[in-house]
Amino acid sequence: xxxxxxxxxxxxxxxxxxxKPSEAGSAARYASFxxxxxxxxxxxERLAAKLPDENIRLNSPVEFVRPTEDGRWLVxxxxxxxxxxxxxxxxxxTPAHHAATILDEFDAKLSLELRQVxxxxxxxxxLAYDRKQIEHSLDxxxxxxxxxxxxxxxxxxFSSVKYAGRAPDSTVLMRVFLGGDCQAGLLRLPHDDxxxxxxxxxxxxxxxxxxxxxxxxxxxxxxxxxxxxxHQDRVRRIEARLTPTIALAxxxxxxxGIPACVxxxxxxxxxxxxxxxxxxxxxxxxxxxx
Numbered sequence: 001x002x003x004x005x006x007x008x009x010x011x012x013x014x015x016x017x018x019x020k021p022s023e024a025g026s027a028a029r030y031a032s033f034x035x036x037x038x039x040x041x042x043x044x045e046r047l048a049a050k051l052p053d054e055n056i057r058l059n060s061p062v063e064f065v066r067p068t069e070d071g072r073w074l075v076x077x078x079x080x081x082x083x084x085x086x087x088x089x090x091x092x093x094t095p096a097h098h099a100a101t102i103l104d105e106f107d108a109k110l111s112l113e114l115r116q117v118x119x120x121x122x123x124x125x126x127l128a129y130d131r132k133q134i135e136h137s138l139d140x141x142x143x144x145x146x147x148x149x150x151x152x153x154x155x156x157x158f159s160s161v162k163y164a165g166r167a168p169d170s171t172v173l174m175r176v177f178l179g180g181d182c183q184a185g186l187l188r189l190p191h192d193d194x195x196x197x198x199x200x201x202x203x204x205x206x207x208x209x210x211x212x213x214x215x216x217x218x219x220x221x222x223x224x225x226x227x228x229x230x231h232q233d234r235v236r237r238i239e240a241r242l243t244p245t246i247a248l249a250x251x252x253x254x255x256x257g258i259p260a261c262v263x264x265x266x267x268x269x270x271x272x273x274x275x276x277x278x279x280x281x282x283x284x285x286x287x288x289x290x
Contacts, residue, residue: 033141033162040258065090065246066105073246089245089272093265095119095222096252110241113234117252119222120181122154125198128173128214135207138172143205147182153201154180171213176202181226191217225252244275 036042048056063077068086076084092099100114142157154177160167167173176198179187186194195215202208235253242248247268251261 035163037165043258062102064105065092065102067243071245089247089275091247091249091265091268091272093249093268095250096225097222099248099252106246107241110238113238113241114252116234117231118181118226118228120179120224120226121184121187121219121221122177122179122224123187123194123217123219125176125178125195126159126173126214126216126218127176127198127202127212128167128171129208129210129212131170131172133209134172135209136205138206142174151201151205152183152186152197153178154183156202156205173214174202180224187219225256245272247271 038045060082061077061079062075064075066074068074072086072088073090074084074086075090076082092102094102096114096117097119100111103114104111138158138161140158141162142155144155145151145153156177157175158172159175160171160173178194178198186197189197195217199212199215238248238253249261249264249268251257254260254264
């Protein structure tokens, strides 16, 4: 191509031509984005199905994890009728602020560091339209909205363009995000007002006529960890205070995406399994992969 830049530009054009979504708006063309056909919940359901029923305890909130004299861990809660159990190793895969409460009796300094991990909340409004209602070509998987635009939404995801099977043919499903760290005040609005805001914004930006075929709203409170300045140093201090038989996993530390969370779970399990103390006992408790 004569130069690296021209070669990169040609490759980009070829990629765009190969991934351009159809006018129907319901068939995914972006191979880099994947999701389970049955939704994200199917991942958890599949994992649960691989475990014996007695290994899963529901409606049993853990409120403390404290070390025992023999080097194990006492795990329990304070709900009526709830008992504490002893384990060789523990992985805490909760948001950082919940982990802070659970570990307060074990290490107050560790809990303080965990509480410094900031979280933001958001609301997600799902809207479905007939493709004919939308003027925009929808030649992308969505868009983000910088604050300088002075809009009331953070982003919009064209779910049925991004993922196959998310909407019937000739219809479009989109998810509109509101709130976040910089517009947290919007989340004080009632559901109907947030839905109205979402409809007004996408109608203006995408040239949408008429009312949506479907509306749905879901609020996620303190669900988005914020990697503020100094986050990596904080995580290093947190991990340095952990003993070999306790580990942390989840989106609060090394990445918010599903692959990063899965990786953190594997790393936490490996940490416990590689610990010489009570290693055989730990291996007996970990289910083998399918």
